[in-house]
Amino acid sequence: EDQVTQSPEALRLQEGESSSLNCSYTVSGLRGLFWYRQDPGKGPEFLFTLYSAGEEKEKERLKATLTKKESFLHITAPKPEDSATYLCAVQALGGSNYKLTFGKGTLLTVNP
Amino acid sequence: DAGVTQSPTHLIKTRGQHVTLRCSPISGHKSVSWYQQVLGQGPQFIFQYYEKEERGRGNFPDRFSARQFPNYSSELNVNALLLGDSALYLCASSLLPYNEQFFGPGTRLTVL
Numbered sequence: 001e002d003q004v005t006q007s008p009e010a011l012r013l014q015e016g017e018s019s020s021l022n023c024s025y026t027v028s029g030l031r032g033l034f035w036y037r038q039d040p041g042k043g044p045e046f047l048f049t050l051y052s053a054g055e056e057k058e059k060e061r062l063k064a065t066l067t068k069k070e071s072f073l074h075i076t077a078p079k080p081e082d083s084a085t086y087l088c089a090v091q092a093l094g095g096s097n098y099k100l101t102f103g104k105g106t107l108l109t110v111n112p
Numbered sequence: 113d114a115g116v117t118q119s120p121t122h123l124i125k126t127r128g129q130h131v132t133l134r135c136s137p138i139s140g141h142k143s144v145s146w147y148q149q150v151l152g153q154g155p156q157f158i159f160q161y162y163e164k165e166e167r168g169r170g171n172f173p174d175r176f177s178a179r180q181f182p183n184y185s186s187e188l189n190v191n192a193l194l195l196g197d198s199a200l201y202l203c204a205s206s207l208l209p210y211n212e213q214f215f216g217p218g219t220r221l222t223v224l
Contacts, residue, residue: 004154032212034212034213036215041200041218041220042217042218043116043202043216043217043218044215045215046212046213046214046215049212087154087155089154091210095168097160097168097169098143098145098160098167098168098209098210099145099157099160099168099170100145100155100157100204100213101157102155102156103154104152104153104154105154
């Protein structure tokens with residue numbers, strides 16, 4: 001069974017204080033790893049897809065990296081508007097079921 | 113471009129009732145997936161449809177059913193509602209089943 005574990009559960013940063021969020025995964029074969037941002041009461045907003053170990057993607061202050069066992073979301077010089085829950089999900093190879101398996105998320109709070 | 117739309121936004125039902133949730137995918141997207149998200153958890157996969165056919169089903173009871181229409185919109189039906197069905201129900205669309213999934217704003221269902 002596919003599993004995704006995110007850490008920490010919650011992270012509080014000062015504006016400008018860089019940090020990383022972790023996503024560890026277990027999947028029989030990885031088709032893709034996805035990062036989403038979710039604001040309270042809203043649907044997840046797509047950020048990145050990573051397909052193979054060593055791949056990196058960047059968007060503004062966010063950079064996602066992938067190894068064979070985990071992914072990191074690096075946040076450089078965060079701003080208060082980066083406060084949200086960040087969700088990681090995996091999609092497995094094979095079969096006709098292309099579901100996403102999500103972790104519980106990391107709640108990021110950036111204080112001004 | 114319009115994103116994924118869902119209706120209604122909020123819904124309050126009592127135990128034992130039936131509910132129908134609706135989703136319109138991004139124009140051109142042929143695959144729709146449904147997820148349930150309870151507070152503090154990541155979304156859990158319920159169904160995926162592609163070209164009006166069910167492609168995958170998560171670990172949910174038979175009280176949950178869905179269908180996809182010729183215009184690729186979709187409905188999620190839940191019968192005999194339980195208190196535990198209270199959650200945010202998310203619809204996601206993708207070009208094809210294995211592509212990135214883009215989420216709608218969700219329907220907040222409260223069962224009293």
